[in-house]
Amino acid sequence: MSIAASPAHVFDATTETFETSVIQRSLQVPVLVDFWAEWCGPCKQLGPLLEKLAADYHGAFELAKVDVDKEQQLAAAFQIRSIPTVMLVKDGQLVDGFPGALPEAQLREFLAHHDIQPGVPAEQEPLPEQAAAPVDPHAEVLRLRKAIETEPDKAELKLDLALALLATGGAHEAGQLLDALPANLSTDDRAVKARARLGFAALLKDAPPAETLQAAIAANPDDLRARHLLGVQRIVAGDAEAGLEQFIEMLRRNRGFEDGLPKKALIDAFRVVDDEDLVGRYRRKMSSLLLV
Incomplete structure (x- = not known):
């Protein structure tokens, strides 16, 4: 497959380029690696399906094509015993794979199992918002305390206050607020990240200066x-x-x-x-x- 003829988000991977184009790239976006050969009938069924999905998913994953006849060293490193074989690389590591040609529905299920969902076409992506001016966390704590006095049952404000308190060193009160959040907010990305920060802070309880x-x-x-x-x-x-x-x-x-x-x-x-x-x-x- 020539580079000029490559569909969007599909590329050829070689032994020389694999570290950069697949391993390093997978730190930013998942990469499916398709081990194939020109003489392989099932490869000719699977390859076009994978390329179609790569286009349909608009960059939610990328597809690396490895011709096992040309890249025997790479195929040996992955212990490829039959083709087609597909491997998934995420965060710099091999996480899953399968041999043989699967139908499109099962391919989509495989991607969904690894939290890979179709992305938004570039022309439909919203324009980035203008960066807001930095907020003084201490002033934000005061503002949110007043807002909670006015709307004491609004849980979103308490999550906002917990985040502001973490920025000012108020880990204990922030933890109490996070523990009291309703179920629909306790799994919010901001709440999860706040708990991770609390975990870091807890490690310092008896730490030396x-x-x-x-x-x-x-x-x-x-x-x-x-x-x-x-x-x-x-x-x-x-x-x-x-x-x-x-x-x-x-x-x-x-x-x-x-x-x-x-x-x-x-x-x-x-x-x-x-x-x-x-x-x-x-x-x-x-x-x-x-x-x-």
Whole structure:
């Protein structure tokens, strides 16, 4: 399949380009990998269906085509024993796959099972809103307290107050508000992220001050417990990059420390950090270290 003839969101993957075009790309969007060959009859049935879905889903996933005759090393690395075989790569890791040609309905079920839903065509995407001016979290706490006095039964305001309190260090009251939310709001993305922040804050209950942790790391760079606590402190304090850097250094030094704590700390932090570009950068760093 030539690049010029490739449908949208479909590309050829080779041994040389696989790390960048599939592994690294999957940190941003899921990638289906179709192992096929020109002589394979079922491949000619499955391939067009996969390409149709890639177009229908408008970038919700991308399709990488691997010609096993041309890329024997890549096929051997994935232990491909029959074709067609399809693999799904998400977040830099192989998560699922299937052999053989499936009908379109089952292909859609496979995608849905992995939370891959059709996207919106680019021409229909809404225009980005103008960025709002930063809000002072302390002023926001005061505003929301007054609003709740006026509408004490409005649970959405209490969720907003919990988020504002977290930004000012009021973790205890924020936790009480989150625990009291009705079921329809307790699973809200903002509530889930707020609980993740509370979990980070709870780790610091009896933690030494940052200066003590920094001194411990300077004396022993392999003190991963100190690195973990310092990383958590940096995340909670709003210095996300410094915190992520500590977690990455933990992963670099000992990925198996305390049953995989370095990787777990990074994944937890990705749920908390709002800067998508920063999260994407550190996801790529994590993937590179895990693939070594």
